[in-house]
Amino acid sequence: MPPLSYAMRMEISEDEVLHVAELARIKVTLAESREIKEQLETIFQHFSSLQDIDTEAVDPTMHISGNQIVLDHIDREDVNQNIRSDLIETPLDTEQVLQNSPRRENTFIRTKGVL
Secondary structure: OOOOOOOOOOOOOHHHHHHHHHHOOOOOOHHHHHHHHHHHHHHHHHHHHHOOOOOOOOOOOEEEEOOEEEEOOOOOOOOOOOOOOOOOOOOOOHHHHHHOOOOEEOOEEOOOOOO
16 A cells, blocks of 8 residues: 555545444434535645645744743734643542542443444
8 A cells, every 4th residue: 555645635435424423423414424525525635735835944833932832923812821830739539539430440430432
């Protein structure tokens, strides 16, 4: 199998759309799955085209410097450049966590299988 090229068009099958919908417990009709498939392929194509842009000479727009994140070229009110110091706190007691979990098995929290 040849290596995946970023220029290749990413495709998704209707079966994959239906499978993901089933995992997410979303009811999707066959017609909706076709529409979602087309929308996802368009999104994949846009992301794929980003790989063709040469960014080697571009400085990063975000990097960590000491205890402060330095953001350049960002003009957003919701970005807070001041970061609090890490707070060291006493971890929760294992038994306390287990008492708050709906299902447990010995010292583990039991969950439904995902895959």
